[in-house]
Amino acid sequence: MGHAYLSKKSLRLGAFVLLLSSFNFSPAVAQDFALASENIATGSVKGIVRSTDGNPVGFVNVFIKGTNKGAVSSEDGKFHIKNLKEGEYTLVATFIGLEAQEIRIAVTTNETSSVEFTLPKSSQQLNEVMVTATRSKNKTPVTVGKIAIAPLDLPQSVTIVNSQVIADQQASKLSEVIRNVNGVSLGTTRGTTSETFFARGYNLGANNIMKNGARVNTGAIPEASTLEKVEVLKGSAALLYGNVSGGAVINMVTKQPKFEYGGEVSLRAGSYNLWKPIADVYGPISKNLAFRVIGTYESAESYRKSVESKRLYVNPSLLYKLGAKTEILVQGDYLKADLTPDFGIGSLDGRIPTSISRSSYFNTPWAYNEMEQRTTSVNINHKLSNAWKLSVMGSNQTFDRDYFSTERIQANAKGDWGRKLTRSKTAEDYYTGQVNLTGSFNTGAIEHKLLVGTDAERYLNTSNAFNIASLGKGGVYDTINLLNPTKFVARTDEPLATNTTRTEAPTYRFGAYVQDLIEISEKFKVLAGLRWSYQKTVAAKTYDVATDAQTPNPTVTDRYDRAFSPRVGLVYQPVANTALFASYSNNFTPNTGRDVFNQNLAPSIIDQYEVGIKNDFFNDKLSANFTLYRIINNNLAQQAQFLADGVTVNTDTNIKELTGQTTSDGAELDLSGNITQGLNFLAGYSYNFMRYTKTSGLTGSYIEGERLVSNPAHTANATLFYTLQNTALKGLKVGVSGFYTGKRNAGWNNTVGYPEANGLPAGYSRLIPVDGFTTLDVSLGYQIKQFSILGKISNITNELNYYVHENYSVNPIPPRQFVTTVSFRF
Incomplete structure (x- = not known):
């Protein structure tokens, strides 16, 4: 019972913060009450x-x-x-x-x-002011919200990481940006080919990651160094986006064209032969047409032996002003990333082998992961009047991956591991579109901010299966020993892999929604909305590559899911810079993939409750927000560990199972601001407890009360940068950033009867405890006129820890490293 809800200490803390805020502003509240009671x-x-x-x-x-x-x-x-x-x-x-x-x-x-x-x-100059300065996060509307409402008016937690933070921290990966968002953590880096984030206990898959408001593929690590900002809408965003999990929605916002000439060129270099030139050029083509082109190339080796990567990214865009009321923005980007798949140091007898060096490498010398991703989008914004705006967006994204590598480093207690191979070729094709009408109007003395919209998506996943020649018994390529590399002679040849089948799995989604922010009075606002969602999951079709003949599968049928998703929230603002809020939302999440019997999964139903307080202090120079939440998922979908026979290990991430009801409770504290000119900081702390709360209790079911894997109970972050303004050292910049990820479990959650059924002793646990860790980065830089140089030592204490996917991709965190960026602005 002690872990079934938020601890009493956390609840007392939340109540204390809310009560303290009420006392701080009680004179204003009392004055308003007196005016009303005296009928003045x-x-x-x-x-x-x-x-x-x-x-x-x-x-x-x-x-x-x-x-x-x-x-x-x-x-x-x-x-x-x-x-x-x-x-x-x-x-x-x-x-x-x-x-x-x-x-x-x-x-x-x-x-x-x-x-x-x-x-x-002018409006253009004000946009520049907004970019170079730091507006309160509570006053900065987010694109991911689809309507320009200040977060102070939203009954939901919002975090923005702007381009200044991204540049100061010299971030290149999305994970290096997201670690500034408390409550959102990097959970796994399976094979280092992609990054998986968790928020409020939930895995943020492809449905929860956006770029410029459109869903994007997460099979590639996004280029983050060129982003304008990253927006995180925590909790449920189902009203706006449909089938998303209850954790959060992440939206990457790219930089847009400007009607003035300028740009920046820079060179980033660092440890392990990192070289990364970056160019950003923008300006007007004509009075009404502006352009921007951003590009970067990255070549790097690694602290992991034999691991290297090469990345090319280009992001062109055009902005056309069709008169005074209409803007057309065309954006595109291209990412090509080739890297060495790396499953880290693996596991010994189901446990992390801490005796193995952080640099040890166990893949083949020829393993490869080659990826290309292309995105194109068109946004049309038209002002119908000063109060009403129509927005239309369409986008397409293609993703192709060619992959050949060993898989699942799972050695026995002596270190012996029979290496198996995986050869895959996958493609994804997204088409998305949305239309939004936003505006404000009055009904008597009541003010409204209305959003009415519709969105549609078509998604096609194509995967190819291969037959790999010259493998031994059980499909083993060879055997090596993780503890003694000389025990066996490792193979180095690349076997012939023949493409045998192609499987196509299309999905269609459609949604219509309406949301109204109702200002009942100066202090009370209600946000209410409703979405209707439809999803058609078409039965996958498999074709023989040689003949292009379809393989019949009469047991699999199309699935149709429909549901309404309501949302309601109350905001009370005792003064202009403080808001207390409470909200409830319900949504269904269509589960992609299929079960072990090759049937499409039923959706999950999610209820979310959230309360909190948002404050801006010192003339918007400090924002302090606190949130409490509870999220209940009636049936969580997870990757199935075994196939239908209950013995064969499942390696297909699309084969899943519904595992039971989960409940996620948590608390989050956000601090951000720029107290004085040149000083910028972000800080936060989060607590989360996600566990199974209702299962069948039968053999094979998950155990009630057990915390879910990959979810740390505690995370914290703090970063501070200060640029000297009025001394002989004007332009000198110093910074420090610290990030804490608490204890969590890897492996798999336990099931009833597992030890006995598998001949294991009673009390055997499939969980793998992973200790918490803290990394500390320090930065020093200098800017004079148009030139700047910034250096950083990351993980200065050389902390050692691991990101663990299940029990086979055990990837050590990077050691102490150095990186520096030299830039010239024009």
Whole structure:
């Protein structure tokens, strides 16, 4: 019972934070209550914020000087401050990077005063200010939300990692960016060919990873060094995206064209022969057409012997302004990545062999993983009026992987391992489209921000099976010993692999949704929405490659899933910079893949409850947010360990099983800001307890109360960078980043009756405990005019730990390394 819910200590902490916030703002709340109870007549102020070129400016903080009264301008630049006593006031507008503006106004009882602010820059210049400065995360709308609503108004946790953090940390992989997001952790790196993230206990597969709002393949490690930002919408996003898990949605946002010439060239170099030139060039082609081209090439060896990688990435884009109200953005990117598959040091008798060197390599000398990915998207945004906007997006992504390697390093207690081979060739083809109508309107005194949309997807997975020649008994290529490399003579030849069958598995999805943010009063807002989802999973078709004849499989049929996904949340804002929220959402997750009997899986139903508080302090220079959540999944789908015979180990990630009800409880604390000019920081802590809460209890079922594998109970992050501003060393930058991943389990969750049925002693556990670890990075750099240099020593303490997939891909974390980037901006 002690682990069935959040600990009493965590609950007391949450209650204390909420109570403390209420006490901090009780005078404002009491004043409003007094005004209402005494029925005192009041007036209000309405206005709009524009730039010098006349365009509306959203998310400007506007408040009454000397009071707690204020508002944030909406996307169309409008704001409304209510419940003001009659009198004269000073109205202040603040925007990050600009001096505050003040206007004197008079408020009359039962009337609405009007005012207009004009910020002293054009809309293009203001966009530049937003890029180079750090706006409060609670005031920065996220693309992944599909409508420009400030996170302060959302009953959901949101985190943004901007381009400044990405550049300061010299991040190249998505995992190096995501470690700045508490509650989202890198779980496994199976074969080092891809990265798998977990959030709030849930695996974030392809359905939960987006680029510019469109779903993307996760079979390749995305290029992160050129991103504008990474947005993370924690918890359920089913209303907006349909079949996503309850953990989080990650959206990578690429950089867009600009109507002014500029760019940057840089060279990144580091340990193990890392070389990475990066180029970014942008500017206008004509008055209404702008371009941007970003490209990078990376060549690197590794702390792992015989492991190397080469990556080429190009991201061109065009922005066309068709008049004053319509913009067309065309984006594309191409990624080619060739790397050595590497399953790390493997396992000995089902346990991590810590005596094996971090650099030991056990694959063949010819193993390869060659991947190409192409993405094209078109976004059309049209302003129907100052209050309404229509957005249309279409995208296509193709993914091809050619792979030949050993698999599953699982040696016996003496270190002997019979190496088997896997030869595969896969392709994925995504077509996605969505149409969104957003706008604001009033029904009497109630304000609405409405989103109405629809989306559709067509996904085709093509996989090829091969027959590998010259293998020994049981399909073994050869035998080696992990502890004594000289015990056996290893083979070095690449066997002939013949393509035998091709399997095509299409999936079709469609959804329609409506969401309304209803401002009942200045302090109370309700977010309500409903989605209808449809998915058709077509029975996979298998063809003989030689004859192209289809292999009949009458036992497999098409599956159709339909469901409604509701969402409702309440936001209470006692003052302009504080919000308390509570929300509930329900969604179904169609489970991809098939069971051991080759049938499509039933969907899982997920209920999520979330409460929290968001605060901005010191004129938006510090954001502090706290969240508590509970997520209940009625039947979690996991990769099946064995095939239908219960003996043969399953190596196909598409063969899964429904394992029972799970419950995920957790707490998250986020801190971010720039207290003074030149000082930027991010910090956070998360706790999660995801376990089985209802299973059949029969032999073979999972054990209730057991924590799920790959999920750390605790994670934490902190990063701080400071650039000297007004000294003789102006331009000197120093930084430090620390990341903590707590204890977790690898292997497999235990099942009832497993030890006895397999001749193992009672109490035998399939779980593999993995210790927690902390890595510390330090950075030092200098910028003078257009030149800059930044160096970093990562994992300065040379910490040793492992990312473990099940019990065979045991990959050591990187040791102490050095990397430096030299840049020139023009």
